[in-house]
Amino acid sequence: MSEFALAASVLLARPSDDAIFLVHRSASLRFMGGFVALPGGKVDPADTDIRYCAARELFEETGVLLGNTTVNPSDLRRAVLAGQAKVPDIAEELLQPAGRLITPPFSPMRFDTSFFVALLPPGQIAEVWPGELDSGEWWHIRDALNAWKRGELLLSPPTYSILELISDHRSHDWAGLLQRELDLVATRRVPPIWFSPGVRMIPLDCAGLPPTQFMNSFIVGTGPRILFDAGPADPGEQEALLEEAAGVQGVILTHHHPDHVGAAQRVRDELGIPVWSHFDAAGRLPGLTIDRFIDDGTILSLGELELHVLHTPGHAAGHLAFWEPKHRLLFASDLVSTVSSLIIAPDDGDLATYIASLHRIQELPVRLLLPSHGPPTTRGHALINRTLEHRARREEQLLVALAAGKRDIRELALELYRGSTEETLRLAELQIESGLIKLRREGRL
Template sequence: MEIQATDIAQTLSTLVRRVLAANPSPFTYTGTQTYVVGTGDVAIIDPGPADPDHIAGILAATAGQRITAIVCTHTHRDHSPGAKPLAEASGAPIIGCAPLMLEDSGPRADASFDPNYVPDRVLSDGERLSGVGWTLEAVATPGHTSNHLCYALIEEGALFTGDHIMGWSTTVVSPPDGDMADYMASLDKLIARTDAIYYPAHGEPVTNPQRFARSLAGHRKQREGQILRLVRDGVGVIEDMVPRMYSGIDKQLYPAAGRSVLAHLIDLENRGKAVRDGVAWRVEAIA
């Protein structure tokens, strides 16, 4: 993979550029990718953290152009906090996902919710915004968070997937807001679409979108099967499941993996296949 400089625009297509924030971590990969859409009047997708250097990089990338919309996929802190300072600098409205004030019990400090996100306009599924030569359509994709939106760039058949689909790893689904059933339904929704390319917030563009989304859905079904087998064999505590299921990952990622295991278990509980027994889980029925 080509090493990308931070806070400097890189052209990906006629209508799309990206600016990488300097916030790499085990959860954000090389950092959050902010996308610039358009060539005259432009939209900014996921302005990222409220890092002055990153905001300056976005403004430098759009010098001589007019930012007409600042668009957020969801309100985790590595995605939306840059919206406010960018709006103050550009005068552009903040448009996109709904605000979400929720204490996430997950382990990711970088992915807790942004309490200062105040949109000027909230988009619903299928709503559009446009500029000269470009049209963005909101695609509701709850699961990673309940307020997650992807955005389709109609003119290029592209989809900005935020954290719903990432180019380097599976996404964390962390209860109470993250919901595995919603996540799987959102994957099915994207599989049924005809997008030609995905632009994720973390990782490289995905050029085989439907196959990639199907592989993610298959991966989640495999994880569900692993969980059911472990619970059936008497391994019912999440902290004991994770090392068996994720033996190849960095141990500092175990807590995040445990959140996704919990999301699977809650989904299984809602479907009558598992039941919580104190801190442990047991199989209730196998359909």
């Protein structure tokens, strides 16, 4: 079985003015929730093939039917959505293949998506019924791209890349063009992943423990550009990073952990750029030349982006996060993750300051939170809340276990993290130790 879920997306075109129909995904969706994207979805077991999947998704999501029916289309759509009817088979020529893309490894949910171009059949209208999607709209491609640049439209990265590729072309040419271009993208070691204007994500294998094996570096800026984190220790992954980061003005290390700094010296030497970090991180990186210290309150002007440096210790001393007010972006590094909870180990972490840092970033207006591990999320505040609740629950469990007479860290780990592997238990012991230090400092132990 493929490790990727098969999916189909449709570029629905209005041939009269070459507009494209874009849908707003509900924020509650696990994959790309809150983003504006193309209609489409995963292959159903009942789908006869990928083309049928595309036609079915298009009909379910927009009501546009690429075939004939004797039934009232709205009634048919209701019945299809309720699982009581099937979308009629479509005429092959109504869906033109337009290439494939595979979700890069930043996301635990990975899709092998086939794209198709469909021209809106005469007499039909596209209309979203709220549910998995909030709304849908026709866009002239240039207008959509300009709205994205102004920060008014949050396009999913593949949707943005596709719109750029087809922006000056007639809808009749989209399919052929995309097929050629997406084939080229597939050959690239690191595909272009744009989450916002001037924000490119570069997920690389940084040899962390799964599910945090991949770490997202970012190249940020619309004039001068800065690289956030240089993680990989593997020479091949380092090569990829060096290639993509050519031309940046500096590299900022968000903290000192190995999966964030593994390529820092090489990036400094081979690109000839300075390395910046917080003072407290620099002290934990012997042997690495840090050219400049940055701290809370520093503002980095990177073209149209203005990054506010936030010193957010707790996960690590000298941990930095970055907030961009215009597009309301928060580069959270390892304060939170969308794929796992993060370790607060007592040698360099501190649970109480970690929680204070979380409370601090919770106050910021954030539309898109970009973590180091896992996909960026439009529900940053919910994620921070969940993380705080998770910590509070763990503390409660710890107090209960202590009250029940458990005294030994191993005993506590076995109790609180029941059923865990030996590897997880070792990490759990570190978490528990951090929890005990916090309770002792607060006079609660």
